[in-house]
Amino acid sequence: MNYRHAYHAGNFADVVKHATLALVIEHMKLKPAPFRIIDTHAGIGVYDLASIEAQKTGEWREGIGRVLDAKLSPEVEQLLAPYLSVVRQLNPADAVIRYPGSPLIARELMRADDRLVVNELHPEDHKALNRLFAHDPQVKVMSLDAWTAVKALLPPPERRGVVLIDPAFEQPGELDRLITALKEGVRRFAGGTYLLWYPIKEQRPVTAFRKKVAELGLPKATAYELTIRDPEDETRLNGAGLIVINGPFTLAAKMKALLPELARVLQQAKGGGFRIENLGNEDPGGVKSVE
Numbered sequence: 001m002n003y004r005h006a007y008h009a010g011n012f013a014d015v016v017k018h019a020t021l022a023l024v025i026e027h028m029k030l031k032p033a034p035f036r037i038i039d040t041h042a043g044i045g046v047y048d049l050a051s052i053e054a055q056k057t058g059e060w061r062e063g064i065g066r067v068l069d070a071k072l073s074p075e076v077e078q079l080l081a082p083y084l085s086v087v088r089q090l091n092p093a094d095a096v097i098r099y100p101g102s103p104l105i106a107r108e109l110m111r112a113d114d115r116l117v118v119n120e121l122h123p124e125d126h127k128a129l130n131r132l133f134a135h136d137p138q139v140k141v142m143s144l145d146a147w148t149a150v151k152a153l154l155p156p157p158e159r160r161g162v163v164l165i166d167p168a169f170e171q172p173g174e175l176d177r178l179i180t181a182l183k184e185g186v187r188r189f190a191g192g193t194y195l196l197w198y199p200i201k202e203q204r205p206v207t208a209f210r211k212k213v214a215e216l217g218l219p220k221a222t223a224y225e226l227t228i229r230d231p232e233d234e235t236r237l238n239g240a241g242l243i244v245i246n247g248p249f250t251l252a253a254k255m256k257a258l259l260p261e262l263a264r265v266l267q268q269a270k271g272g273g274f275r276i277e278n279l280g281n282e283d284p285g286g287v288k289s290v291e
C-alpha cells in the first residue's frame with residue numbers, strides 16, 4: 001500500500017467528491033430518523049496543507065484553493081455551503097492550512113443520533129484516524145480490508161445509511177472490485193445510498209464501467225463526472241466521477257447547477273467539462289443526462 005491521500009487532499013477530485021457527499025448528508029438530515037455513514041476507504045480524516053506531501057504536489061491549490069478564491073453564483077454558493085462550512089471551520093479567515101477528509105466532513109455534518117464508521121487499512125493512517133476520533137462515542141474506527149468491510153458492516157442497524165467507497169486505485173481491477181462491492185452492498189442493504197468514486201484518466205475504461213453499472217439494472221443510479229482537461233493521457237488524473245446509487249431525488253438538479261460552475265473554476269486545460277448520466281431504470285429527478 002503506497003498510496004497516501006496526503007499528496008492529493010483538497011484537489012479537484014476531493015472537491016467534487018466532498019461537495020456531493022455533503023449534499024447527500026444534508027438531505028439525509030431532512031428526516032428525523034438517525035442514519036449511519038460508512039466510509040470504507042477513509043484516509044486520515046484531516047490533512048495539513050503545509051506538510052511535505054501536500055507541498056510537494058500543490059494539488060490543493062488547483063482544487064479547494066481555486067474554489068475558495070472563485071466568484072461563484074449565489075445558487076452554487078448555497079449548494080457548496082455545507083461542505084465549505086467544514087473547510088472554513090478548520091481554517092483561519094485569511095488562509096487555508098488544513099483540509100478535511102471525508103471522515104471529518106461526515107462527522108461535522110451529522111447529528112447527535114447519527115453514527116459514523118470509518119475504515120482504513122493502512123496502519124499509519126489507521127492510527128491517525130484513531131487519534132482523531134479517540135473517545136468519540138459516535139464514531140467507530142476500523143482497519144478491515146474495505147471489501148470485507150462492505151460485507152461486515154451492511155446492513156447498518158439504523159436501516160438508513162450512506163456508504164462512501166473511495167478506493168486508492170493502486171492496483172489493477174479496482175473498477176471491477178467496485179462493481180462487486182456495489183452488488184454485495186445492495187444485496188445486503190438495498191435502500192442504502194452509495195457513493196462510488198472513480199478516476200478518469202482515459203475515456204474508454206470509464207465508459208465500460210458506466211455500462212457495467214447500468215447493466216446491474218438498479219432503479220436509481222447516476223454518474224456525475226468532472227474533467228479538468230481532455231481525458232486522453234492514461235498517466236494523469238484528468239477527471240473524476242462519482243456513481244451515486246439511491247441518491248436524493250433532488251441531487252441531479254443540484255449537480256446540474258453545481259458541476260458546470262465547478263468545471264469552469266477547476267479546468268486546467270482545454271477539454272474540461274462535466275457529465276451527468278442516468279444509469280438507473282428511474283429518471284433521476286427529471287434531469288436528463290447532460291454533458
Ligand code: SAM
Pocket residue numbers: 001003004005014017039040041042043044045100101102103119120121122125144145146147166167168
Ligand atoms: N475517503 C478519503 C477522503 O475522501 O478523505 C480518501 C481516501 S483515499 C482516496 C483511499 C484510502 O484507502 C487510502 O487512505 C488507502 O490507504 C486506503 N486503502 C487502500 N486499500 C484499502 C483497502 N483494501 N481497505 C481499506 N482501505 C484501503
